[in-house]
Amino acid sequence: MTEDSAKQRILRAAEALFAESGFEATPTSRIAERAGVPKGLVHYYFRRKSDLLAALVAELPDARIEPAVVVVPGDLAGSLRGLVVELDRRFNRSLALSHLLWREADTHRAVRDALADRFQQLVRQVQAVIVAATGGKIAAADVDSASGLLARALSHRHATARHNDDEEDPAQIEREVLFIAEALTRGQ
Amino acid sequence: MTEDSAKQRILRAAEALFAESGFEATPTSRIAERAGVPKGLVHYYFRRKSDLLAALVAELPDARIEPAVVVVPGDLAGSLRGLVVELDRRFNRSLALSHLLWREADTHRAVRDALADRFQQLVRQVQAVIVAATGGKIAAADVDSASGLLARALSHRHATARHNDDEEDPAQIEREVLFIAEALTRGQ
Amino acid sequence: MTEDSAKQRILRAAEALFAESGFEATPTSRIAERAGVPKGLVHYYFRRKSDLLAALVAELPDARIEPAVVVVPGDLAGSLRGLVVELDRRFNRSLALSHLLWREADTHRAVRDALADRFQQLVRQVQAVIVAATGGKIAAADVDSASGLLARALSHRHATARHNDDEEDPAQIEREVLFIAEALTRGQ
Amino acid sequence: MTEDSAKQRILRAAEALFAESGFEATPTSRIAERAGVPKGLVHYYFRRKSDLLAALVAELPDARIEPAVVVVPGDLAGSLRGLVVELDRRFNRSLALSHLLWREADTHRAVRDALADRFQQLVRQVQAVIVAATGGKIAAADVDSASGLLARALSHRHATARHNDDEEDPAQIEREVLFIAEALTRGQ
DNA sequence: AATGAATGAGACTTCATTCAT
DNA sequence: AATGAATGAAGTCTCATTCAT
Secondary structure, X not given: OOOOOHHHHHHHHHHHHHHHHOOOOXXXXXXXXXXXXXXXXXXXXXXXXXXXXXXXXXXXXXXXXXXXXXXXXXXXXXXXHHHHHHHHHHHHOOHHHHHHHHHHOOOOHHHHHHHHHHHHHHHHHHHHHHHHHHOOOOOHHHHHHHHHHHHHHHHHHHHOOOOOOOOOOHHHHHHHHHHHHHHHHHOO | OOOOOHHHHHHHHHHHHHHHHXXXXXXXXXXXXXXXXXHHHHHHHOOOHHHHHHHHHHOOOOOOOOHHHHOOOOOHXXXXXXXXXXXXXXXXXXXXXXXXXXXXXXXXXXXXXXXXXXXXXXHHHHHHHHHHHHOOOOOHHHHHXXXXXXXHHHHHHHHOOOOXXXXXXXXXXXXXXXXXXXXXXXXX | OXXXXXXXXXXXXXXXXXXXXXXXXXXXXXXXXHHOOOHHHHHHHOOOHHHHHHHHHHOOOOOOOOHHHHOOOOOHHHHHHXXXXXXXXXXXXXXXXXXXXXXXXXXXXXXXXXXXXXXXHHHHHHHHHHHHHHOOOOOHHHHHHHHHHHHHHHHHHHHOOOOOOOOOOHHHHHHHHHHHHHXXXXXX | OOOOOHHHHHHHHHHHHHHHHOOOOOOHHHHHHHHOOOHHHHHHHOOOHHHHHHXXXXXXXXXXXXXXXXXXXXXXXXXXXXXXXXXXXXXXXXXXXXXXXXXXXXXXXXHHHHHHHHHHHHHHHHHHHHHHHHOOOOOHHHHHHHHHHHHHHHHHHHHOOXXXXXXXXXXXXXXXXXXXXXXXXXXO
């Protein structure tokens, strides 16, 4: 399944090393070393070092989740929790990737744009789930605020994934989801 | 106020360039150039390049705000808005700084720790304002969720300050604050 | 025989320059220049400057001479002279090398150890020749004193090879050898 | 007695550090540090770094020993032993100095000349003692060989003082002195 | 297709020396 | 007389990239 071609091994090594030390601080020679390939091969497949970053961006998984998959009509809290679980599942493999792209967004426009896109996608995803789970009875302004807050919280969590090695209460996000769900529905 | 000593000029140049291109990608020679000082002087004041980063970390403004300054008893929304405004005012000068430290947190433990500290400080700050503005009548769990959410949203906004060239809707955070305030108080 | 590869040219240039000016005072750039290779190539073959020294140490010729080659049974003076001549012949090419290693022994343990080894080898060599030439009839204490003295004299001569520009009397060592030989045998 | 002026402290620090790491590898800043004086003062007293070396050379103790002090007429072995003991006593304080000058002789002519002088002085000293102790009855050629050998052995011992930290049998030189004395007198 | 030798620009850093005070 | 801030030349070493094979 996961190809073990030399090219793939190079990409995986680059991903790991960029995540560990950052793009600039990672020599291509070390990528070759970690991938177990001759130094020349890295530049044979990826002429410039930045091509490696471009290839990693292209690998970002799609965040588009079919609302039907996670929505339980009438149960907003459950639906949002389902969304979070599904997102985590899908991004879990690429947490390091998310984080490293985050870091390099400043200096590489392609990376920056890809991340901005993904954040917008995330916001709309949350909105869609809220609307679908509540039958569209919530005021648009509240839907926007809630989805903005939740998207930010999720994004922040991914971006800082590497910082907080240990800490970070795993139930924390759960409670925040519940808080938002109740805030949105209590008024009804 | 803002000293114009050579040392200060070096620090400001480093801050700007690190923010633009990242720590690794910024040569000390360019820092000297931008500061208008000879190359040797940079290393005279900051032996190692990383000492520049350490000096910038030490400059981070204190996020501790006296609750009394922003709290309007009975008006939670107003109080939180006041807090956000005050924080923005205080951090405005150092937005670039926040962002660059955020970027370099992975590879420099001192930076990572300073940022983690500041995030905790932020969470407690929000908690304190909520409690003070509502007279402590809100359930602890809700206070935690709300302050976690808001702290993350604020932190995320600072961290991404540089990404969204096309500026963010300034009213967005305002609406999110209101949403949280209402969520906390509507139940009362 | 003497390879003319770039690597060899670098080593020869390093040897000559270290001998002329010492290890610390010789820039790698000058080594490259003298060897007629680009600056980068020096560090391609020898990552650190000290690796050049290590490579030179490894080149030291073996001082182990088969006693049979120089010993004339019954003729101690002739045997010792034969040993000296053979040693000189063998070390002649590396006189500069001996001298520079001598200089750098303080600061580079590998060099120091190599030289200490070689001195011990030299002492045993002289002992072996004395014993073989005299049929083992000399008192052990005298053999030790004589070989210690001669080894030191030889070693001193190599070590100071570069100091005495105004060459040393070449017959001097010859006479000293004779003196020792007679001292050992006169008593018999 | 031993002045503790700043200038003296600088010289002592330079001596120690040059001995430890060599002239080139010792920064003047470290000399100042070890001497406990401000950096500027080193260059105030010794404008160039090499002036420090020159000052150290000028400090070399005189090796000229009045033969009468050590000679016991008729006892050559005792006389030579007396000479060695007296030389050791006198040079003991400056062993490190001898050694470091020896090291730097290649690159600093003034140092080289001073050392060559001292070696000649040493040879003549040994000759004088031999002649005085034996009443001048030894053949000139033998006196030359013997004094050459002994001077070299002594010089070698000083030059290598720092190499052989531990080893080096202290009775070794004693036995070698005895060996030479007997060689010279046995024939009589 | 694949490789590793080779290159040279440029990074960080050290340091002797000067100079204003 | 004494100091430490300031300078810039030069040193070691790293690295992306090219190229011949």
